[in-house]
Amino acid sequence: xxxxxxxxxxxxxxxxxxxxxxxxxxxxxxxxxxxxxxxxxxxxxxxxxxxxxxxxxxxxxxxxxxxxxxxxxxxxxxxxx
Amino acid sequence: xxxxxxxxxxxxxxxxxxxxxxxxxxxxxxxxxxxxxxxxxxxxxxxxxxxxxxxxxxxxxxxxxxxxxxxxxxxxxxxxxxxxxxxxxxxxxxxxxxxxxxxxxxxxxxxxxxxxxxxxxxxxxxxxxxxxxxxxxxxxxxxxxxxxxxxxxxxxxxxxxxxxxxxxxxxxxxxxxxxxxxxxxxxxxxxxxxxxxxxxxxxxxxxxxxxxxxxxxxxxxxxxxxxxxxxxxxxxxxxxxxxxxxxxxxxxxxxxxxxxxxxxxxxxxxxxxxxxxxxxxxxxxxxxxxxxxxxxxxxxxxxxxxxxxxxxxxxxxxxxxxxxxxxxxxxxxxxxxxxxxxxxxxxxxxxxxxxxxxxxxxxxxxxxxxxxxxxxxxxxxxxxxxxxxxxxxxxxxxxxxxxxxxxxxxxxxxxxxxxxxxxxxxx
Numbered sequence: 329x330x331x332x333x334x335x336x337x338x339x340x341x342x343x344x345x346x347x348x349x350x351x352x353x354x355x356x357x358x359x360x361x362x363x364x365x366x367x368x369x370x371x372x373x374x375x376x377x378x379x380x381x382x383x384x385x386x387x388x389x390x391x392x393x394x395x396x397x398x399x400x401x402x403x404x405x406x407x408x409x
Numbered sequence: 410x411x412x413x414x415x416x417x418x419x420x421x422x423x424x425x426x427x428x429x430x431x432x433x434x435x436x437x438x439x440x441x442x443x444x445x446x447x448x449x450x451x452x453x454x455x456x457x458x459x460x461x462x463x464x465x466x467x468x469x470x471x472x473x474x475x476x477x478x479x480x481x482x483x484x485x486x487x488x489x490x491x492x493x494x495x496x497x498x499x500x501x502x503x504x505x506x507x508x509x510x511x512x513x514x515x516x517x518x519x520x521x522x523x524x525x526x527x528x529x530x531x532x533x534x535x536x537x538x539x540x541x542x543x544x545x546x547x548x549x550x551x552x553x554x555x556x557x558x559x560x561x562x563x564x565x566x567x568x569x570x571x572x573x574x575x576x577x578x579x580x581x582x583x584x585x586x587x588x589x590x591x592x593x594x595x596x597x598x599x600x601x602x603x604x605x606x607x608x609x610x611x612x613x614x615x616x617x618x619x620x621x622x623x624x625x626x627x628x629x630x631x632x633x634x635x636x637x638x639x640x641x642x643x644x645x646x647x648x649x650x651x652x653x654x655x656x657x658x659x660x661x662x663x664x665x666x667x668x669x670x671x672x673x674x675x676x677x678x679x680x681x682x683x684x685x686x687x688x689x690x691x692x693x694x695x696x697x698x699x700x701x702x703x704x705x706x707x708x709x710x711x712x713x714x715x716x717x718x719x720x721x722x723x724x725x726x727x728x729x730x731x732x733x734x735x736x737x738x739x740x741x742x743x744x745x746x747x748x749x750x751x752x753x754x755x756x757x758x759x760x761x762x763x764x765x766x767x768x769x770x771x772x773x774x775x776x777x778x779x780x781x782x783x784x785x786x787x788x789x790x791x792x793x794x795x796x797x798x799x800x801x802x803x804x805x806x807x808x809x810x811x812x813x814x815x816x817x818x819x820x821x822x823x824x825x826x827x828x829x830x831x832x833x834x835x836x
Contacts, residue, residue: 346487347486
């Protein structure tokens, strides 16, 4: 899976789970500050990433995934290794 | 009227909302109810073919303006999956009631004086079922973080409070099939006690799911003999009755302290006259001999309302279409004595089924509408009464009858009983 494909899939999951418009899901968008997520939404979001990409995201890492690009970068690294 | 000669605060109803097997909307539900329609049909929420009971009163899907349920008109799609269906239905009814009342607290004091009390008998059963399956399939670590708040009974109240910024008492009654009356009665007491000026109160239920139907089937509580003729299945007091029919939906009232309602020029549907509660201390599902718990609940409500039985014109019976119907009938006869012959009593469950924790709330709305319109809703399917009575049970067709006071009964598993008295409003 290319990095572009990962980015597209992450954006799609964010749009679906947070009910936001695709145009708002920019790389620097913060789930909580910009996309209206609460703490439970972010837990669910991380679970959705884990499911969609078949990766494990440990809890202390999950807490650091605050923006769209944080998610894309982490998942890309996992997939590359 | 209530309150005369005492210092007790008066509680009036200034908003109503309903979601029922007949319609989404209190007025359309009432119209279809009094026209003699039935909301009972085959269960489609899940495949019931393995079960003995395969019918229920499901809320019709469809455009909101035609009285159907279009969920996205009430709850935005992103939030829908964070709530069980019982919360969806409760919110739809509560939003109607709040909008109907015109009450919009604009400052902190008013927000803090407005509370919520939406109960449910069972809560998020389908959500619990789905998450149990996930655990059984080795996905315990993948449960949604919204599972618990989606299933908790008091989260109908919680979501309502958040939506409108109501910061007063945030409560939920849970007393099985007596929930609706307990919510309205207890919320009225909170107003009388000064804890709030306005309470949005009622009940909601969505237990037409595999666990709900299978569980009540095992308890031998549901009708099983009318799967091919669903509209005939709910037949309170009739010889052929063979159990209740499960319905889903919600009923919500806006209760308001009278002076508060008067100051803002609110329209008033009626007054909460009195409220009575009792316990059977007898059996988990069966009423006590002579339904003496029902008798005591009615007595307590009459005393609370400072009302003589002769003032009551209509009783909305618990009447679930089970053997217990005749016990309630006997208790009402005994309670009303000579006045029984002047009484109308119907069971609207014949039309919408048994909405469990929402039943008492939606039936309180029917009482208010009966008081307002001078129309008593019918008992459908009462072809051959198992027991004769001098009370007019309004068989088959609605009846015009001017009444000033109505009483509604609800009884729940665990031997819990509640009666609510509603009055035509007079200054």
